[in-house]
Every structure is written in structure tokens, then in C-alpha cells.
Amino acid sequence: MDSDEAKLAAHQAAGRLVIEGDAVDSDFWDKLVLTDTVKLVLLAMPGHAGNVYALSQLKNRAFSGRIAAIVQYPEEIEVLRGLGADAVYHVYDEAGTAFADDALAGLQLAG
Numbered sequence: 658m659d660s661d662e663a664k665l666a667a668h669q670a671a672g673r674l675v676i677e678g679d680a681v682d683s684d685f686w687d688k689l690v691l692t693d694t695v696k697l698v699l700l701a702m703p704g705h706a707g708n709v710y711a712l713s714q715l716k717n718r719a720f721s722g723r724i725a726a727i728v729q730y731p732e733e734i735e736v737l738r739g740l741g742a743d744a745v746y747h748v749y750d751e752a753g754t755a756f757a758d759d760a761l762a763g764l765q766l767a768g
Contacts (some may be wrong), residue, residue, distance in 0.1 A: 680711040691720055699724035700742070705733045712740045727751075 659665050660679040662709040668675040678685045680702060698715060708726050717725060725736050725744040739747045
């Protein structure tokens with residue numbers, strides 16, 4: 658799900674099932690029907706408040722799948738964990754770690 662039409666078009670062109678929606682829109686949540694087929698929700702909105710809102714909405718609707726989220730600031734991690742997120746990743750730490758791991762792997766392959 659995304660609210661950006663260009664991103665939706667790119668995902669649809671790649672054969673992915675995507676829908677237009679905005680997780681910070683209360684009307685979206687009023688119309689959403691959650692089923693047991695949804696096993697994982699990834700919260701990757703640019704603003705922390707949006708992720709908090711979406712997580713609260715999922716928990717209020719007794720979503721039984723896993724919820725993972727990204728944060729920009731370390732102090733946001735415990736907020737989302739406290740609200741029930743199963744996994745929370747600090748985007749800069751994770752990106753830095755992946756960057757270093759990939760660089761090292763490339764060095765070992767070349768060596």
C-alpha cells in the first residue's frame with residue numbers, strides 16, 4: 658500500500674499487488690478489512706507519528722500477524738516496541754551495518 662501514485666505504478670508494473678491508501682487517514686482504517694491471510698505489516702512511513710498511528714490502529718483491530726517498523730531516531734524504538742511492534746529497526750544503523758557487511762563481503766570476494 659502506498660499513497661504515491663508513481664510508486665504504485667512501478668510496483669504494479671513489476672507485477673505486485675498494491676493498493677492506494679494512506680495509513681494516517683482515519684477513513685482508510687474505517688474501510689480496511691483485515692484477514693488472517695495478512696501475516697506481516699511493515700511500517701515504513703517517513704514520519705514517526707504515522708507509524709505510531711498505524712501501529713495503534715492495527716493493535717486496536719486485534720491484528721494477529723507480525724508488525725515491523727523503521728525509525729529515524731533511536732529514541733523512537735522503545736515507543737514502537739511499547740505499542741506492540743514485533744521488530745523495530747533504526748534505519749541509519751541498519752543501513753550502515755548492511756553497507757559495511759556488503760563492502761566487506763566484496764573485499765573478501767576480490768581478495
